[in-house]
Amino acid sequence: MPPIEVGAPRAIGAVSAEIARRAGTENAAAVPSGKASAKTAAPGVATSVAVDAGEAPVDTDRVSQIRKAVESGKYPLVPARIADAMIAAGIILRSGHP
Incomplete structure (x- = not known):
C-alpha cells in the first residue's frame, strides 16, 4: 500500500476575527438587501x-x-492527597459516572 501524503501540518490557533468579518460582509453583499433567503438568515x-x-x-x-x-x-497542603484527588477525578471523568 503506498504511503498517504497529507502535506505540511499547520499550526492550530484561534480564528482571526478579521477573516470572519470579511467573510460575513462578502456573503451579505451577495444577497440583495431586504431579500435574504431562509438559508442566509442567521438561525435562532x-x-x-x-x-x-x-x-x-x-x-x-x-x-x-x-x-x-x-x-x-x-492551610494543610498535602501533595499526596492532592495527587490522589486529581487521579480519582480523571478516572471518574473517563468512566462516565456523574
Missing part, C-alpha cells in the same frame, strides 16, 4: 429552562476561610 437558538443548571452552589464563607488560611500558610 432555542433555549430551555429544563437544561439551565442555575447558579453554582458555592459557600462563599468557606471559600474566604480557605483563602485566608492559604494566604497565612495555615
Whole structure:
C-alpha cells in the first residue's frame, strides 16, 4: 500500500476575527438587501429552562476561610492527597459516572 501524503501540518490557533468579518460582509453583499433567503438568515437558538443548571452552589464563607488560611500558610497542603484527588477525578471523568 503506498504511503498517504497529507502535506505540511499547520499550526492550530484561534480564528482571526478579521477573516470572519470579511467573510460575513462578502456573503451579505451577495444577497440583495431586504431579500435574504431562509438559508442566509442567521438561525435562532432555542433555549430551555429544563437544561439551565442555575447558579453554582458555592459557600462563599468557606471559600474566604480557605483563602485566608492559604494566604497565612495555615492551610494543610498535602501533595499526596492532592495527587490522589486529581487521579480519582480523571478516572471518574473517563468512566462516565456523574
